Amino acid sequence: MALKKWLDKLTLLDLFDGLSVTGRHLFKKKVTIEYPEQKKLPSDRFRGMFRLDEERCIKCTLCAIECPINIIYIDWHNEKNEAGKNEKVLDRFDVDLKRCMFCQLCEEACPTVPKSIWLTTKTYEMAAYDRNESLYLDIRKLTDWREAPNVKPFTVVERG
Amino acid sequence: MTLSPLFWTYVKVVLLVATVPAIVGFVIVLAERRIMGFMQARLGPNRVGPQGVLQGLADLVKLVTKEDITPAKAEKAVHFLAPVLAVIPALTALAVIPFGPPVRIGKNMIPLWVADINIGLLFLLAITSIGVYGIILGGWSSNNKYSLLGGLRSAAQLVSYEVPMGLALVSVLLMSRSLSLVEIVRRQEATHLWFFFPGMIAFFIYFVAGVAETNRNPFDLPEAESELVSGFNTEYSGVKFAFFFLGEYTAMIIISCVAVTVFFGGWLQPFPHVKALQFLGLVPGAVWFLLKVGGFIFAYIWFRSTFPRYRFDQLMALGWKWLIPISLANILVVAFAILLFPGRTTGLVWLSWAFSGVFVVMYLLAKLRQKLAKRDRLAAVPQTVES
Amino acid sequence: MSDDKISQAEKDEAAYFAERAKAQASAAAAQSPSASGTQDAHTLFDVQEMELNFGPQHPSTHGVLRVVLKVDGEKILEAKPDMGFLHRGTEKLFETETYPMGIPHTDRMDYVAAATSNHAFCIAVETLLQVEVPRRAQLIRVILDELQRLSSHLVWLGTSGIDLGAVTPFWYAFREREQILDFFEEYCGARLTLNCMRIGGLPFDLTPGWTERLAEFIADVPARIDDYEQLLTDNRIWKKRTVGVGVISAEECVEWGLTGPILRASGVEWDLRRARPYECYDELDFVVPTRQGGDTYDRYIVRVQEMRQSVRIIQQCLAKLEPGEIRGKVPRVIKPVAEEVYASIESPKGEIGFYCVSNGTNKPYRMHVRPPSFINLQALPRLAKGHLVSDLVALIGTIDIVLGEVDR
Secondary structure: OHHHHHHHHHOOHHHHHHHHHHHHHHOOOOOOOOOOOOOOOOOOOOOOOEEEOOOOOOOOOHHHHHOOOOOEEEEEEEEEOOOOOEEEEEEEEEEEOOOOOOOOHHHHHOOOOOOOEEEOOOOOEOOOOOHHHHOEEOHHHHHOHHHOOOOEOOOOOOOO | OOOOHHHHHHHHHHHHHHHHHHHHHHHHHHHHHHHHHHHOOOOOOOOOOHHHOOHHHHHHHHHHHOOOOOOOOOOHHHHHHHHHHHHHHHHHHHHHOOOOOOEEEOOEEEOOOOOOOOOHHHHHHHHHHHHHHHHHHHHHHOOOHHHHHHHHHHHHHHHHHHHHHHHHHHHHHHHHOOOOHHHHHHHHHHHOOOOOOOOHHHHHHHHHHHHHHOOOOOOOHHHOOOOOOOOOOOOOOOHHHHHHHHHHHHHHHHHHHHHHHHHOOOOOOOOOOOHHHHHHHHOOHHHHHHHHHHHHHHHHHHHHHHOOOOOHHHHHHHHHHHHHHHHHHHHHHHHHHHHHOOOOHHHHHHHHHHHHHHHHHHHHHHHHHHHHHHHHHHHOOOOOOOO | OOHHHHHHHHHHHHHHHHHHHHHHHHHHHHOOOOOOOOOOOOOOOOOOOEEEEEOOOOOOOOOOOEEEEEEEOOEEEEEEEEOOOOOOOHHHHHHHOOOHHHHHHHHOOOOOOHHHHHHHHHHHHHHHHOOOOOHHHHHHHHHHHHHHHHHHHHHHHHHHHHHOOOOHHHHHHHHHHHHHHHHHHHHHOOOOOOOOOEOOEOOOOOOOOHHHHHHHHHHHHHHHHHHHHHHHOOOHHHHHHHOOOOOOOHHHHHHHOOOOHHHHHOOOOOOHHHHOOOOOHHHOOOOOOOOOOOOHHHHHHHHHHHHHHHHHHHHHHHHHOOOOOOEOOOOOOOOOOOOEEEEEEEEOOEEEEEEEEEOOOOOEEEEEEEOHHHHHHOOHHHHHOOOEHHHHHHHHHHHOOOHHHHHO
């Protein structure tokens, strides 16, 4: 046994084995995805950027209650519609994206079918140069992303 | 018109000083990063130019335009001098290295080395020792006790590993009977035997000591990032850091060049007497030299990406307790081989066969043992791990 | 609090601090000056201590950890970890939110192994609610846990290697980890902060094809682990850096309360998956790797072997999967009975437990976490004594801490 260990030590076998591992990897195919020319396709359950559908929303504020960090701010008031009944009208639906952790609990809490607030599954690029202006999404920006210039909808797919 | 040899010497010096730092900055740095990347299952830098060829230029521009900081209480003169002392010896050592056989330009035979002094090896060892001053002074002049410690550790490492390096080259000296590098190459040509074969052990010792001399992985503790003491070049930025960097990489080139010259035949083509491979003679000697040096630089990069690093006391123990006794024993063995047989080369040929045979047999035995051990281990997988 | 109570509290506080200041002043006067190496009371051979800061910003502390070192030359005399840089008040947040809202916060404690933290939280609340988790959910939870164990050990392997100079295992380990994170992303939508378990089971069922692709990936993993082992396990330099570094005996481990691979590498065969089986671990066949030495090399071997065993567990669970329910019957508003429970599972770092005190409302009265990294970090001063500064990085790596869990 001692002779065998001595043999290993003398022939530097462990070092040559290590060199062979890196040597083999030199010629293997690389898995690098060269962003931004190539982008990975997020899965169908990926928690991406928010969207709101104002018509479907029933203003139950369950999403605001369920949010673990309380970043959804909802204001509504009652108005009499044509039929004379009380109807909730949304004044303010703000999401503070600076602090959002994209946990999806608000989407799970939403009772409408299909959901009125949901996390889209492909868009994740929303970097901005200023925090307070661009990362505070009001109802306009949530319903129509063209109002939020820092949100880039997912378009280019070259390698998935 | 025959130009005086002095003119050609000037041309060669200018060419060396102009091209070698450029090659270091543009080729070696990029090669290191790309090849290390490839070995690590990723691509290296490939955005700056096509395939990243301008990365060296980007690094150079960055380093040159950086603010030159000198610590407040540092010794200004020494702080300025230390990087210079690290670079100049490395560049000077290039003077004695033969890059190829003499070429014909016009009517002259121009040798491809700046100077062929008859104490070439000794000159090289002496000049690279001066480079240690750059490190010590760099560490000391920064007025930072951590850089001082790093610099001293680095200097101790360099000085300790010069001994086995020198002793390994002594055994080559026995084979070649001359310190002049050109003469060593010519002897290898004459005896049709590259000194790697009888000097296998000397080569391994020389290369390991060479890696330690240049502070490269696995001996780069003094400049590792994950250590507290980040080494002698903590307080250097900008051009001065670029000089230290350049000095280190040029030393890498020197060590590789010497290894090629002394052990691998310098500019000689492999298999000169095999008829089937005569076409190799069409490649000029200088190109062979560059290819071989490139192979060694690749080995440097390969080592860097594979091995963990030694702790400082283990590093010193390796140098003093293992490399020096082995290199001394190697000198004895080579001397015996030369004296035991008639003529000078017979002994060396016997030694080559002995070394190769023993090494190959031991390697095969070790591999066989490894295969058997793996088979036994796999048969026992579901049970608890052996202690 | 009424006004007079507040002023009384303020007076008490002022008195306490005054007492403390007096005690410190007298202690300082009684002590001889030592830490700055002044020459007056010392002879030539006295210990010259230097106090160093292995600062919060350092590439090797795996987060923001400050270690205050007292060194004599290179030898460490004392190493005191100073944590708290990443404290976010997680346990207080648990008290102000309902039970389901607490799960995303558990992700962020041990962010490298989020599924096990989620799992422990869910088990604690399920024990209080006496909810039975259906079998399919149990199997999938085990699969997610073991995938997370594999992923956490890959991070440990990579960072441990880099700290000691081996730069390549990091990239190989992270290449595997990318694929594991892709599986998580496909299942629950996020790669790191998973939020992948709910009270009573799981939020979603598996996507079609997930199990096939996972089986294919898992079949390749042992070969990749062989690669890492070939680079490190027999390497003489690696052995020199890790054998004999940070030896801790079995009795000391038990005394300090260390759990996880540290305990198992010192000879104590204690794994919660075997000793206190939860979910369906009692029907799975796996080995608990144990070694006797207690040094860094043994911990390395134990973790690598655990990676291999995780592969086996996942393969067995995939074979046992059958269609079924993924969430037990849980009321809409979760209001457990007013009881206390402590539930713990085996996370990659050790035993993670949640001590939940409920008062009958929908928010916990107290939710305390037993973080394995925090408790294992206690052992750092004991491990580091007598070693060199260069070994400190190896030791922090071998304890395998994640600062999110240490500081919560």
